[in-house]
Amino acid sequence: MAEDYYKILGVDRGASDDEIKKAYRKLAHKHHPDKKGGDEAKFKEINSAYQVLSDKQKRSQYDQFGQTFNGAGGGQGGGFDPNQFRGQDGGFEFNFGGGEGFGDIFSDIFGGGGSGGRQSRGRDIQVEVEITFAEMISGVQKEIKLYKAIVCKKCGGNGGEVGSKEENCKTCKGSGKIKKMMRTMLGNFAQNVVCHDCKGKGKTFDKKCSQCGGDGRHKEEVAEKIEVPAGINSGQTLAVGGKGEAGENGAPAGDLLVTISVVRDERFERDGDDINSTVHVSFAQAALGDKIDVETVEGSVKMKVPAGTQSGEIYRIRSKGVPKLRGFGRGDHLVKVIVDVPTKLSRKEKKLIEKLREIEE
Ligand SMILES: [Zn+2]
Numbered sequence: 001m002a003e004d005y006y007k008i009l010g011v012d013r014g015a016s017d018d019e020i021k022k023a024y025r026k027l028a029h030k031h032h033p034d035k036k037g038g039d040e041a042k043f044k045e046i047n048s049a050y051q052v053l054s055d056k057q058k059r060s061q062y063d064q065f066g067q068t069f070n071g072a073g074g075g076q077g078g079g080f081d082p083n084q085f086r087g088q089d090g091g092f093e094f095n096f097g098g099g100e101g102f103g104d105i106f107s108d109i110f111g112g113g114g115s116g117g118r119q120s121r122g123r124d125i126q127v128e129v130e131i132t133f134a135e136m137i138s139g140v141q142k143e144i145k146l147y148k149a150i151v152c153k154k155c156g157g158n159g160g161e162v163g164s165k166e167e168n169c170k171t172c173k174g175s176g177k178i179k180k181m182m183r184t185m186l187g188n189f190a191q192n193v194v195c196h197d198c199k200g201k202g203k204t205f206d207k208k209c210s211q212c213g214g215d216g217r218h219k220e221e222v223a224e225k226i227e228v229p230a231g232i233n234s235g236q237t238l239a240v241g242g243k244g245e246a247g248e249n250g251a252p253a254g255d256l257l258v259t260i261s262v263v264r265d266e267r268f269e270r271d272g273d274d275i276n277s278t279v280h281v282s283f284a285q286a287a288l289g290d291k292i293d294v295e296t297v298e299g300s301v302k303m304k305v306p307a308g309t310q311s312g313e314i315y316r317i318r319s320k321g322v323p324k325l326r327g328f329g330r331g332d333h334l335v336k337v338i339v340d341v342p343t344k345l346s347r348k349e350k351k352l353i354e355k356l357r358e359i360e361e
């Protein structure tokens, strides 16, 4: 029978990923062998358990069969060996950014997040754009001015002066990575981080670009056009890929995240894909029936108020609502009819209404 990974981490079988991560982090802190009172065997055990339980596929295999079949962390002996990560200085060495929850949690612990040898993508840019209710109905193209990092026009992003020679980076000897010692609660770790000189490329130019100083990008005001689709909801965010800040030395750009805010229109109230509005009619119009003008987002339309309409009744005008976002068709316009009871009567009106009362009696 394989060890009980859940027991090792002290969590229930139904524990969430988050609970498992938390439990693991706590135990890893406690038992780390480089720490005073640490316990290497225990630490190994915790890591084996975490390797399995933090991986959806391995966890479900383990739940079903009591072991995993692809070697790593399986019940049969192997598993995690901290020595294999031991650097020369006695600290641990991890390669971050491996993708398997593992690097992830350690970078969590270290607050690092630096991924070994990878160039950093440009930052995302977040902006808020206001549109009118009418623009929300029709969809609109908006131009936004951004002061952002763009790829250097002189060197095309590689950071080298025109005509300069490319050579192996002296700082990292061409590997793109350097080792950085991290002092943490768990002991000393050598973390592989991106070389600051070549930004992970392993190569540098003998002369840096005079425009960007070797970074491969510079700041400039740029106008970006974005298409806001009809029917968007206030508060929704559009992600425009690659329109964020340029990455260092030709690394991919970040995204442009545009949060849309729709200005209220006091005539209309949006309710999903429908639009609600209110009209007022006189007592006579309601009693006798009438054709009235109703304002919709497509302009004024005629609507029939049937004879005998009660105050508060709602009538539906089809397909004059909000266009379905990225779909076909649109919602309806719902009109609430309010019957106004006169507050001040002329002598003539009063006479007529008194007559009406006589008839009704
Ligand atoms: Zn440049």
Ligand SMILES: [Zn+2]
Pocket (backbone or CB within 6 Å): 169, 170, 171, 172, 173, 174, 175, 176, 177, 195, 196, 197, 198, 199, 200, 201, 202, 203
């Ligand atoms: Zn380097």
